[in-house]
Amino acid sequence: xxxxxxxxxxxxxxxxxxxxxxxxxxxxxxxxxxxxxxxxxxxxxxxxxxxxxxxxxxxxxxxxxxxxxxxxxxxxxxxxxxxxxxxxxxxxxxxxxxxxxxxxxxxxxxxxxxxxxxxxxxxxxxxxxxxxxxxxxxxxxxxxxxxxxxxxxxxxxxx
Numbered sequence: 724x725x726x727x728x729x730x731x732x733x734x735x736x737x738x739x740x741x742x743x744x745x746x747x748x749x750x751x752x753x754x755x756x757x758x759x760x761x762x763x764x765x766x767x768x769x770x771x772x773x774x775x776x777x778x779x780x781x782x783x784x785x786x787x788x789x790x791x792x793x794x795x796x797x798x799x800x801x802x803x804x805x806x807x808x809x810x811x812x813x814x815x816x817x818x819x820x821x822x823x824x825x826x827x828x829x830x831x832x833x834x835x836x837x838x839x840x841x842x843x844x845x846x847x848x849x850x851x852x853x854x855x856x857x858x859x860x861x862x863x864x865x866x867x868x869x870x871x872x873x874x875x876x877x878x879x880x881x882x
Contacts, residue, residue, distance in 0.1 A: 724777075724784070725762070725766050725780075726784060728781065728784075734752070763780075766779060773835060774834075774835030775835070777789065801824070803822070805820070809842045810842045814863055818841070819840070820842055821838060821839040824836060858871070859874075865874060
């Protein structure tokens, strides 16, 4: 969700154009449009690659959240476990495996999903030892619950 809301891409009262010629004004407006597009491009790409919904170009954030919540009311979650040949540890190459789903009743269901995955087995991933600070930051920013962070707090009274 892009929380910036609607952006004004034309001239506003805040623009100081008194010292600019027509070409400079046009270039300034072009830069503004390009910047607005680039800001949303990452959101669009992420939503497209993961089967999500980009919420942008709106000042109604609660409406965007409502749209996402409505979308989550009814869905099927399908799991896929690839066979061992998908993970070719001999070559060391990590190839991209494209995924596809076919629906037998078109129009009844809308399919949103990842486009694919890289063949990296869990055993091949190097377990990085996190510092205590990295553990806390990871736990705070993770959408999942964390139970492995040991924390001790002490209250201080300052007068």
